Amino acid sequence: MKMKTKYKYLEFNEIKMVKERRTKVFEICNHATDCFLGYIEWDKGWRQYVWITPCSGEYKMSKGCLIDMADFIQQLMAEWLQNQKDNARTAVKIAKSVSLYENKK
Numbered sequence: 539m540k541m542k543t544k545y546k547y548l549e550f551n552e553i554k555m556v557k558e559r560r561t562k563v564f565e566i567c568n569h570a571t572d573c574f575l576g577y578i579e580w581d582k583g584w585r586q587y588v589w590i591t592p593c594s595g596e597y598k599m600s601k602g603c604l605i606d607m608a609d610f611i612q613q614l615m616a617e618w619l620q621n622q623k624d625n626a627r628t629a630v631k632i633a634k635s636v637s638l639y640e641n642k643k
Contacts, residue, residue: 545606587614
């Protein structure tokens with residue numbers, strides 16, 4: 539399923555990382571000002587996607603902007619959870635096939 543990345547106030551653009559990562563990183567830009575607002579990326583400690591903002595500057599966000607950001611993070615978390623389930627199913631299938639193979643020996 540294709541994720542929604544363009545909202546009323548914000549746009550989320552995936553950043554292709556040079557170093558291989560298991561999770562995605564997105565930059566956030568405001569439509570009206572084309573201003574860079576930070577990143578959405580996986581936080582290992584919190585075990586979820588979070589908004590990371592540059593330290594300098596002051597940001598003001600309306601309810602609409604925050605709703606856009608929350609919706610986007612919710613999509614990322616749903617995608618991540620589905621990948622975790624798919625990986626678990628694959629691991630179980632591999633374990634069963636190895637077990638069946640060893641039982642035939």
